[in-house]
Amino acid sequence: MSSIESKKILLGVTGGIAAYKSAVLLRALQNAGMEVRVVLTQAAQAFVTPLTFQALSGHTAYTELLDSVQEAAMDHISLARWADLVLVAPATADFIARAASGHADDLLATLCLATRAPIALAPAMNQQMWLNQATRENLERLVKRGYLCWGPDDGAQACGETGSGRMLEPEALLKHAQAHFAPGSLDGINVLMTAGSTREPIDPVRFVGNRSSGKMGFALAESLRDLGASVILVSGPVSLSTPFGIECIRVETAEQMRSSVLVRVEGCDIFVGVAAVADYRPRHCASEKIKKHKETMTLELVRNPDILAEVAARGRPPFTVGFAAETEQVETYAETKRRSKGLDMIAANRVGTDEGGFESDSNALVLIWQGGREALPMMTKSLLAQHLAGRISERYHARTRS
Ligand code: PMT
Numbered sequence: 001m002s003s004i005e006s007k008k009i010l011l012g013v014t015g016g017i018a019a020y021k022s023a024v025l026l027r028a029l030q031n032a033g034m035e036v037r038v039v040l041t042q043a044a045q046a047f048v049t050p051l052t053f054q055a056l057s058g059h060t061a062y063t064e065l066l067d068s069v070q071e072a073a074m075d076h077i078s079l080a081r082w083a084d085l086v087l088v089a090p091a092t093a094d095f096i097a098r099a100a101s102g103h104a105d106d107l108l109a110t111l112c113l114a115t116r117a118p119i120a121l122a123p124a125m126n127q128q129m130w131l132n133q134a135t136r137e138n139l140e141r142l143v144k145r146g147y148l149c150w151g152p153d154d155g156a157q158a159c160g161e162t163g164s165g166r167m168l169e170p171e172a173l174l175k176h177a178q179a180h181f182a183p184g185s186l187d188g189i190n191v192l193m194t195a196g197s198t199r200e201p202i203d204p205v206r207f208v209g210n211r212s213s214g215k216m217g218f219a220l221a222e223s224l225r226d227l228g229a230s231v232i233l234v235s236g237p238v239s240l241s242t243p244f245g246i247e248c249i250r251v252e253t254a255e256q257m258r259s260s261v262l263v264r265v266e267g268c269d270i271f272v273g274v275a276a277v278a279d280y281r282p283r284h285c286a287s288e289k290i291k292k293h294k295e296t297m298t299l300e301l302v303r304n305p306d307i308l309a310e311v312a313a314r315g316r317p318p319f320t321v322g323f324a325a326e327t328e329q330v331e332t333y334a335e336t337k338r339r340s341k342g343l344d345m346i347a348a349n350r351v352g353t354d355e356g357g358f359e360s361d362s363n364a365l366v367l368i369w370q371g372g373r374e375a376l377p378m379m380t381k382s383l384l385a386q387h388l389a390g391r392i393s394e395r396y397h398a399r400t401r402s
Helices: 019-031 050-057 068-073 076-082 093-100 107-114 127-131 133-144 170-181 215-226 254-262 307-312 330-341 381-401
Strands: 008-013 035-040 085-091 119-123 153-156 162-166 190-195 230-235 247-250 270-273 280-282 301-303 319-326 345-350 362-369 372-380
Touching: 008 019, 008 076, 008 107, 019 035, 019 050, 019 085, 019 170, 035 050, 035 076, 035 107, 076 107, 085 093, 085 107, 085 170, 093 107, 093 119, 093 133, 119 133, 119 170, 127 133, 127 162, 170 215, 170 381, 190 215, 190 254, 215 230, 215 270, 215 381, 230 254, 254 307, 270 307, 270 381, 307 319, 307 330, 319 330, 319 381, 330 345, 330 362, 345 381, 362 381, 372 381
Parallel strands: 008 035, 008 085, 085 119, 190 230, 190 270, 230 247, 270 319, 319 345
Antiparallel strands: 153 162, 280 301, 345 362, 362 372
């Protein structure tokens, strides 16, 4: 694979408010050494002008399919052949629908049909439009055809609503592009993961559980997918929707998580345990709701199986990565866990503080493997996941080579 510096990116800009960020993205890609040409749809030009992109890129910004002057500069088939990656950012709901239907009614849609390069979409739209079944089905069709989907992000939207649908920031999109071309690609690699919490029932309405939201695990699943891996995610109860291109199996208890993992672990190359699996479960689950007759109540708990340790102890184990959630002596306890469970790598995080760990959108990790260590400072879980996925890929390939 040639170096990232020489990669050619065709940046497609469609008509959403996030189009103003595409100019920053163009600069970021160029600063990382990539060559960029820009195509704007008609709707994009209501938000940003071709001149902005022409001035920044130093090349014609293409807008027309049937224009002899533009076609003379570089015809659309040559442009489609030129690209190593087509990145559509922002990708509106309308563009996604047109691409899913195979339209060729403007230059960008035509290029997407004509190119052999991978196509990455950075969706940007109102949160209800993102949740709409039509948008989800359109994207699913595209992902099945091999389109990459980077984002979207959660947060405040230009329309005043809050939710999922914001375009990823240019810096995050650059990271995706770099990871896409990085030599540590996970093309053809099978990853099995756990995420979220488990719920251990006390009676039909109560359970023993913990604060895990699944954010860290779901972000990592997306980053590993973006490196080319086929990802199966076994998740406890979380309120996150299944990311595109990932098979997600929903479970409740540690025992269900264990059996879902064990039936799928054969043939998996990498296993990552991000789930906060309950270490103990009530010995008995009452068949009816327990009444509050008594002043105190004793719950007898029994140990749950350790899924991660069981995977690592297999005859020919996958490359096995664990997490360690600690409130004190984070690295010391994590390293003890790594050794005692026989893991290839462990990602340690401090929990029980205001910043990072459970539920938060940010986190910090210390990665430890045999003979190595790397501290990843506080950042969004999405960015952190990209770093971690890159390191997992690198260590996995190093183990495979040795
Ligand atoms: O989900 P979020 O809200 O985003 O929060 C992220 C997180 C804090 C949950 C995550 O970053 C994290 O630390 N996950 C591991 C939590 C945990 O249970 O750590 P532990 O130190 O208790 O367990 C060590 C490892 O063994 C983990 O990989 C765990 O998945 C695994 N384990 C533990 C017990 C068990 N019975 N089976 C297991 O597989």
